[in-house]
Structures are given as C-alpha cells and as structure tokens.
Amino acid sequence: MKASKVQAWYTSKQRREMFDRALTYVIVTALAVMFVIPLVWTVSSSLKSNPQMYIFPPVWIPNPIQWENYARVLQEIPCALFFKNTLWITILAGAGQVLTAAIVGYGFARFKFPGRRVLFMVLLGTMMIPREVLLVPQFILYNNLKWVDTFKPLVVPYYFGGGPFTIFLMRQFFMSVPTTLDEAAKIDGAGAFRTFWSIILPLSKPVLATASILSFQWHWNDFISPLIYLQSRENFTVSLGLRMFQSVAGIGGVPKDNLLMAASVMALLPILILFVFMQKHFVRGIVMTGIKG
Amino acid sequence: MKASRRQALQGYLFISPWLIGFLVFTLGPLLYSLYVSFSEYSLFGSPYWTGLDNYQRALFEEPLFWKSLKNTLYFVALNVPLSIIGSLLLAMLLNQNIRGKTVYRTMFYIPSITPVVATTLIWVWILRSDFGLLNMMLEKIGLPAVPWLSSTRWAIPSLVLISLWEIGGQRMLIFLAGLQGINQELYEAADIDGGSVLQKFFHITLPMLSPTLLFNLIISIISSFNVFTTAFIATKGGPANATLFYVLYLFKNAFEWFQMGYASALAWLLFIVVFAVTVLQFVLSKRWVYYESE
Numbered sequence: 001m002k003a004s005k006v007q008a009w010y011t012s013k014q015r016r017e018m019f020d021r022a023l024t025y026v027i028v029t030a031l032a033v034m035f036v037i038p039l040v041w042t043v044s045s046s047l048k049s050n051p052q053m054y055i056f057p058p059v060w061i062p063n064p065i066q067w068e069n070y071a072r073v074l075q076e077i078p079c080a081l082f083f084k085n086t087l088w089i090t091i092l093a094g095a096g097q098v099l100t101a102a103i104v105g106y107g108f109a110r111f112k113f114p115g116r117r118v119l120f121m122v123l124l125g126t127m128m129i130p131r132e133v134l135l136v137p138q139f140i141l142y143n144n145l146k147w148v149d150t151f152k153p154l155v156v157p158y159y160f161g162g163g164p165f166t167i168f169l170m171r172q173f174f175m176s177v178p179t180t181l182d183e184a185a186k187i188d189g190a191g192a193f194r195t196f197w198s199i200i201l202p203l204s205k206p207v208l209a210t211a212s213i214l215s216f217q218w219h220w221n222d223f224i225s226p227l228i229y230l231q232s233r234e235n236f237t238v239s240l241g242l243r244m245f246q247s248v249a250g251i252g253g254v255p256k257d258n259l260l261m262a263a264s265v266m267a268l269l270p271i272l273i274l275f276v277f278m279q280k281h282f283v284r285g286i287v288m289t290g291i292k293g
Numbered sequence: 294m295k296a297s298r299r300q301a302l303q304g305y306l307f308i309s310p311w312l313i314g315f316l317v318f319t320l321g322p323l324l325y326s327l328y329v330s331f332s333e334y335s336l337f338g339s340p341y342w343t344g345l346d347n348y349q350r351a352l353f354e355e356p357l358f359w360k361s362l363k364n365t366l367y368f369v370a371l372n373v374p375l376s377i378i379g380s381l382l383l384a385m386l387l388n389q390n391i392r393g394k395t396v397y398r399t400m401f402y403i404p405s406i407t408p409v410v411a412t413t414l415i416w417v418w419i420l421r422s423d424f425g426l427l428n429m430m431l432e433k434i435g436l437p438a439v440p441w442l443s444s445t446r447w448a449i450p451s452l453v454l455i456s457l458w459e460i461g462g463q464r465m466l467i468f469l470a471g472l473q474g475i476n477q478e479l480y481e482a483a484d485i486d487g488g489s490v491l492q493k494f495f496h497i498t499l500p501m502l503s504p505t506l507l508f509n510l511i512i513s514i515i516s517s518f519n520v521f522t523t524a525f526i527a528t529k530g531g532p533a534n535a536t537l538f539y540v541l542y543l544f545k546n547a548f549e550w551f552q553m554g555y556a557s558a559l560a561w562l563l564f565i566v567v568f569a570v571t572v573l574q575f576v577l578s579k580r581w582v583y584y585e586s587e
Contacts, residue, residue: 160314
C-alpha cells in the first residue's frame with residue numbers, strides 16, 4: 001500500500017477505531033505479560049533440577065519436574081515454625097489494629113470535643129513521619145522494656161489505634177453512616193460504647209474486612225521491624241527465614257538457587273491465595289489509603 | 294451544656310487509645326531521638342551529651358553520608374518520575390473500553406501485594422549477569438549482556454527497575470480510581486468542539502486528576518527517600534557502596550555499629566529533608582492542583 005492509501009485507510013473513522021483498539025490490546029497484553037513473567041519464571045525455576053537452572057537458552061518447562069525441591073526446603077529451614085510465627089504476629093497485631101482503629105475512627109467521626117480538628121490534623125501529620133526516623137528511638141524504648149527478641153514490639157503498638165491510615169479509613173467510613181442510627185439507639189437508652197459495639201460495628205463489616213486485609217498484607221510482608229526486633233531463629237518470620245536461607249544457600253557446595261526460588265514461592269503463596277478470594281478488599285484498601293505493606 | 298460536656302468526654306475516651314499511643318510510641322520517641330542525636334550512645338550506660346558533634350560529623354567528616362545522600366537522590370530522581378508517568382500511562386490504557394479489565398488489573402497489581410524479600414530474591418535471580426533471565430533474553434535478540442546489580446553503574450537503575458515492578462500496579466490502581474471519577478461529559482463536550490487527544494489530556498484529564506497526582510507524588514517521594522529492603526537484600530549497599538542508600542547507612546550505624554547518637558542525627562536530617570520536600574509540594578501544589586469543589 002502507498003502512503004496515501006494507508007492514510008486513507010486510517011482516516012476512515014471505523015477502521016481507525018478498530019486499529020486503535022487492537023493496538024491498545026497489544027500494548028496492554030505485552031505489558032501485563034512483562035509484569036507476570038518474573039513470577040512465572042520463579043515457579044518454573046523452583047521446579048527445576050540444579051543443572052537445568054544454568055543452561056542457555058532458558059528452559060521454561062522443567063524436565064523432569066522436581067517437586068522434591070519443596071520438600072528439601074522444608075528440611076533445610078524450619079518453615080512451619082516461621083509460618084506459625086508470622087501468622088501469630090499478623091493475627092495478634094491485626095486484631096488490635098482493626099479494633100482500636102475502629103474505636104478511634106468512631107471517636108473522630110461522631111463526637112464533638114475541643115481540639116478535635118487539631119488532633120485529627122496531628123493524626124494525619126503522623127502519616128508524613130517516615131517510620132525509619134522512629135526506628136532508633138523505638139528500638140531504644142523496647143530495648144529498655146526488655147521487649148527485644150519477643151513479638152511484643154511487633155504487636156503491642158498496634159493496640160493503640162493501629163496507625164493513621166487505618167484510623168483514617170475507619171473515620172471516612174463512619175462519616176458515611178447516617179447518625180439517625182446512633183440517635184435511635186441513644187433514645188433506647190444505649191450508652192455510647194454499646195451503640196458503637198452492637199449497632200455500628202455490625203454495619204461496618206465491609207470496612208472491617210478491608211482494614212483486616214490491609215493489615216494482614218502489611219504484617220505478613222513486613223521486613224524491617226522483624227529484622228530489628230527478632231534475633232533468635234525460633235522467633236523468625238517468613239521474610240527473615242527467607243533472608244537467612246539466602247545467606248546460607250550462597251555458602252559453598254552445590255548452588256541452591258532452585259531451592260531459594262521454591263522458598264520464595266512458598267512465601268508468596270499465602271498472600272496470593274488470600275488475594276484470589278478477597279481481591280475486592282485489596283483493591284479498595286489501596287485506593288482508599290494508598291499504602292503498600 | 295451538660296450533654297455537650299458528656300459528649301466531649303466520650304469523644305476523648307474513644308480516641309484515647311490513639312492519643313496514648315501517639316504520646317508513647319511516636320511523640321515520645323521522636324523527642325527522645327532529638328535528644329540522643331546530640332549525644333553519644335551505644336545502648337550501654339546512658340547517652341553522653343556531645344552537642345552538635347553528630348551533625349558536624351555527618352555533614353563535614355563522613356564521606357559516606359554524602360555518598361548515601363547522593364545515591365538516594367539519584368534513586369528518587371529516577372524512580373519518582375518513571376513510576377508516576379509509567380503508572381499513569383498504564384491506568385489510562387486500562388481506562389479504555391477494553392475487555393478483561395479485571396484480569397489485566399490483577400496481573401499488574403499482583404507484584405504489589407507480595408513480600409518484598411521474596412520478590413527481591415526473584416529479581417536477584419533474574420538479574421544475574423550469567424544465567425539471569427533478562428541477560429539471556431537480551432542475548433537472544435542480539436543485545437550485549439548487562440552486569441545489572443554487580444556494576445556500580447547499573448546497580449541503582451536495576452533497583453529502580455525492581456521497584457517499578459513492585460509498586461507500579463499499585464500506583465496504577467490509585468490513578469485508575471481517579472480517572473474513573475472524572476465526569477465523562479467533559480470529554481463529550483470536548484469531542485463536540487473537536488478537541489484532539491493531547492488537548493483532552495492536558496485540559497481535562499490532567500487538571501481533573503491533579504489531586505490524585507499530588508497524592509501519588511507525595512507517597513512516591515517519601516517511599517523513594519526511604520528505600521531500604523530491596524537494596525538490603527539484593528546488594529547490601531554494594532558494589533563499592535554504589536547502592537548504599539541513606540536509610541541503609543542509617544540502619545548500619547544504628548544496628549550494626551550501635552552508634553545510636555549518630556544514627557539519630559541521621560534520622561533527623563532525613564526527617565527534615567523529607568518534611569521540607571513534602572511541605573514544598575503542598576505549597577507548589579496550590580499552583581497546579583485543581584479541586585472541583587472550590
């Protein structure tokens with residue numbers, strides 16, 4: 001086709017729209033594949049025999065498929081213990097975070113008190129403090145309390161409102177709940193806490209679910225706090241265990257990159273499974289607060 | 294009168310968990326760290342007042358301080374624009390009328406929810422100079438291999454690449470929510486007036502999206518200044534301190550060398566820089582951020 005013909009073909013409105021649309025699909029698909037390839041490659045690597053890891057061109061489908069890589073990871077590091085520790089921290093901290101954030105959020109949404117605006121601004125202001133700035137003094141504090149190498153530094157602080165993002169999320173939700181419900185409960189003689197607990201909270205399941213997911217993601221993936229506070233292996237979380245495995249896998253002998261990939265897949269799996277079932281809440285949480293755990 | 298006092302009391306009671314937590318776990322430590330930053334402290338004994346020594350040491354005596362600051366600024370300068378522009382483009386692509394939107398969205402978003410340690414290990418494997426997937430693919434299409442994480446020149450761009458992959462989908466989601474909030478009638482009106490694609494982008498999309506843009510920008514800058522885990526796992530600051538980022542340097546001083554005083558001074562300097570940048574953005578944002586309700 002000559003250039004003029006191409007141009008004529010393209011100027012037809014219908015064809016142009018079709019062409020643009022096809023182009024969009026091609027670009028979006030290519031980009032999406034690029035985002036997923038690293039994960040596919042990881043799963044593939046995790047099932048390879050050691051020699052297959054290091055051949056050119058890359059092998060995508062392992063032959064033979066070595067499921068025993070996963071069994072070997074379980075032998076080399078106490079995965080079950082690390083999973084148990086992480087789950088324990090995640091649940092204990094998450095429960096405190098969601099519950100106390102709901103209480104505080106309700107306080108900011110429903111009650112008028114002197115200084116409310118200022119205090120809320122302070123709360124929002126704490127979002128701007130990089131937590132790295134607090135690492136040293138908080139470590140000193142927990143060190144003096146003899147909390148280091150226990151789960152306490154990773155759990156207890158979350159029973160105090162659970163951080164500005166979660167409180168903000170809750171408050172925004174409660175602002176959208178009509179106050180008529182509170183007033184009706186008040187007329188029936190219910191106290192403030194009772195109203196909150198048995199009228200408002202049961203209505204708040206969507207936001208509680210969103211906050212729980214965010215909290216789970218945050219605590220499950222957290223690395224820097226466990227790194228600082230947990231020292232003995234018995235207390236390690238999955239992320240710490242993975243880092244430990246990274247350092248031992250690199251020492252002498254046969255390289256264990258395939259096992260390292262298997263261990264990484266195991267660390268990814270719980271959060272991916274949760275994501276499959278709760279995708280809506282993940283998306284909502286991110287859109288409303290914009291944080292990554 | 295009595296009812297309002299009662300209400301105030303109840304309000305304070307409800308927010309008291311946060312108020313106590315703020316005093317004990319945030320404000321207290323913040324002030325204490327200011328004090329420690331003017332002293333020498335190794336966790337044993339008590340802090341020994343040394344005045345401005347730590348600050349003087351950071352600013353005038355330690356070449357690693359400037360090195361780590363320079364590395365961090367380089368990372369911020371690469372990461373922030375690329376992640377903002379990239380995720381905005383992704384969001385605009387996905388905001389078209391295409392099928393399978395949720396599937397695409399999930400594919401972009403999945404890296405954002407996974408543990409950073411695991412994804413970083415994955416990337417270390419992909420970016421290996423020998424037998425790394427990326428280099429093997431480059432070789433296949435006839436391009437020279439790149440010594441990604443192991444060269445001083447490529448190490449920071451490599452970490453930017455990892456970070457874009459890890460966070461791009463999430464920033465995209467936020468943009469997507471912003472785009473979906475734009476009133477479609479504006480575009481229809483522009484179509485009637487014969488507005489071009491670029492005109493629509495600069496005169497409708499960008500102004501209407503500016504609050505979302507500001508939000509993403511601030512979050513992106515703060516998190517880029519605090520880059521830590523990826524570098525800690527992938528390079529440990531190497532090669533030759535090429536990826537020694539500020540927070541990594543702070544971490545080493547505090548938790549490997551136990552120089553709590555010096556590390557606190559570093560933390561405060563970081564706080565001041567990040568705070569100044571954030572305030573500056575809010576001030577500048579008055580010129581370019583458009584709020585519909587005003």
